[in-house]
Amino acid sequence: MSSCKVITAKTAGFCFGVDRAVKMTYDAVEAGKKVATFGPLIHNPQVVESLASKGVRVIDDPNQAQKEDTVIIRSHGVGLETARALEESGAEIIDATCPFVKRIHKLAFEYSSEGRTVLIAGDKNHPEVIGICGHCLGNHEVFADSEELTAKLKKSCENSEKGVAILAQTTYNIEMWEKCKRTALSIMPDAVICDTICSATSDRQKEAKKLSEICDMMIIVGGRHSSNTIKLCEMCSDNCKCALVEDASELYSIDFSAVKSIGISAGASTPAYIIKEVQTTMSEILKNQDEEFNFEEALEQTFKKIYTGKRVTGYITSVKDGSDVIVDIGTKHTGYIPASEISEDPNVKATDILHVGDEVELVVTKINDQDGIVTLSKKQVDAQKGYETILKAKEEGTVLTGVVTNVIKGGVLVASNGMKVFIPASQATAHRDDNLEELLKKTVRFKILEVNEQRKRAVGSIRAVAKEERAAAEAKFFETAEVGQTMTGEVKSITDYGVFVDLGGVDGLVRKMDLTWARIKHPSDVVSVGDRIEVTIKDIDKENKKVSLVYKKTEDNPWEIFKANYEVGQTVKAKIVSITDFGAFAEIIPGIDGLIHISQIANQRVNKVSDILTVGQEVEAKITEADLEKKRISLSMRALLPEEEAAEEEASEETNESAE
DSSP, X not given: OTTOEEEEOTTOSOOHHHHHHHHHHHHHHHTTOEEEEESOSSSOHHHHHHHHHTTOEEESSGGGOOTTXXXXXXXXXXXXXXXXXXXHTTSEEEEOOOHHHHHHHHHHHHHHHTTOEEEEESOTTSHHHHHHHXXXXXXXXXXXXXXXXXXXXXXXXXXXXXXEEEEEOTTOOHHHHHHHHHHHHHHOTTOEEOOOSOHHHHHHHHHHHHHHHHOSEEEEESOTTOHHHHHHHHHHHTTSEEEEESSGGGGGGSOOTTOSEEEEEEOXXXXXXXXXXXXXXXHHHHHHHHHHOOHHHHHHHHHTTOOTTOEEEEEEEEOOTTSOEEXXXXXXSEEEEOGGGTOSOTTOOHHHHXXXXXXXXXXXXXXXXXXXXXXXXXXXXXXXXXXXXXXHHHHHTOOEEEEEEEEETTEEEEEETTEEEEEEHHHHSSSTTXXXXXXXXXXXXXXXXXXXXXXXXXXXXXHHHHHHHHHHHHHHHHHHOOTTOEEEEEEEEXXXXXXXXXXXXXXXXXXXXXXXXXXXXXXXXXXXTTOEEEEEEEEEETTTTEEEEEOSOGGGOHHHHHHHHOOTTOEEEEEEEEEETTEEEEEEETTEEEEEEGGGSOSSOOSOGGGTOOTTOEEEEEEEEEXXXXXXXXXXXXXXXXXXXXXXHHHHHHHHHHHO
């Protein structure tokens, strides 16, 4: 073991932006200021703890900033709204945003201002990416890899008229970025692509990759929540065994017995003193192992202590969606979790539940000593634990949650607690004829009805939970609901006489007359099944559990509108809506009709109304009478004729009558 070589990367440690932010923070502390950082200053627990010991607190909301504070905006930067809110807090603001990140902010703002869709390569939950998004004025989306980029570019081709601009998080994986650029140009040759990965990040990744190609093992030093540290670990894991440590104390749990060369690199947030401690501790460990090393004992430890079916604990060293997860289980073997053995839920991605550095329990499913490979299963461990949870839920009547993964003959399968629970069709929905396919990939709540302990299978019911929840909601409704109360509900069904609305546990009826002030042929002219509508409680029958509702609004009452805007003597334009023997009805406004009596249609005698007027015809008439109480309005077209013509006609009529 004395020949083991240790090589430390020259680029390991603080980058320019992080070093600048840390110095600005310590300077503010030494100046006696009351310092707060917006979010943890860097993704390194030791540095954050050191600052906390000096009185520096962490805030995550601008409202937490006090006027006497000096707030440090960390190197990741923040969005425009957050920056504005911090300024308005009255606190002193020190902007320690990395200049390279500020450049990305400027590009995001400019391109989005032009109307381009901005696509950002990175982790959507990373503070730097969140800050970049906060500088986009229009459409913008984050993608993790070239596959996601492909989907978003195709979408942008359809929706973006101004084109696309593609940026990258400063710590994004270089190899992945090059692949993304090729993908982008093949789909959208005119896309604007900006190389925004920090040069220090680029150099660090390249050097770490070269080290991993010539060393048996890589030690990556940094915080487990540091994006660039995790990326270093992922890149190096492709070439050799790799371990992520936050400090020197974690080195003692790593087996260096079969290693002849070790490379050391560190994330951009790792202080130089921690890297030095790792180097020193590494030397001590290797020296001790050299003195105590026994080949037979080492062979016993690395090969004979694991067997198929054994439950082991390991640390994730590499995780990527769609490929095997690499695990360090503390032996000479390289541990792999196949994608099919990660979770019982097919919708779950590896990166959703596993991260580099995570400690996980696994079951050994296969050992290949010749190749030094151990195949592992997380799914089986989850199933073992989940079975205990299922049994307990059956005994206690606990409500569980899960995702519907399959629709099969007779029901559905729900993935919950690492197991597949069968839900019969009769227990899956409220009605037997409901479409089970609509449940696919949805999260549901259910109870366990029975468990076959011999076969370790369970049967559950979604319907039982829904029924209990609906009964509880119904009881609460009739306790608290009052006439005149306004509520929002979903239209569940439509009949000839009205509409049934689900108010959350209770169905209320809106009769046809209470749907709208306008004339309608059928309630479906107003609403559709699935609509969310606001209704008012008209009446409650608690004894029979019935609720009457009103959908039409008082402010839309046409009689109130008429009263406010029209008066007797006013001339209006009206549309003929029906014709009778004694006259015609004309619509003044929707819901308000006035009668034009046959004697008020023309100057001459009218024997048949339809000889002069037709349905749909628009006429001018004067309001001659308005009885709002009886809801009757009289109109006259004749009243608008010139007076002399009317007088002549009247005289002519009198003469004719005398002659007769």
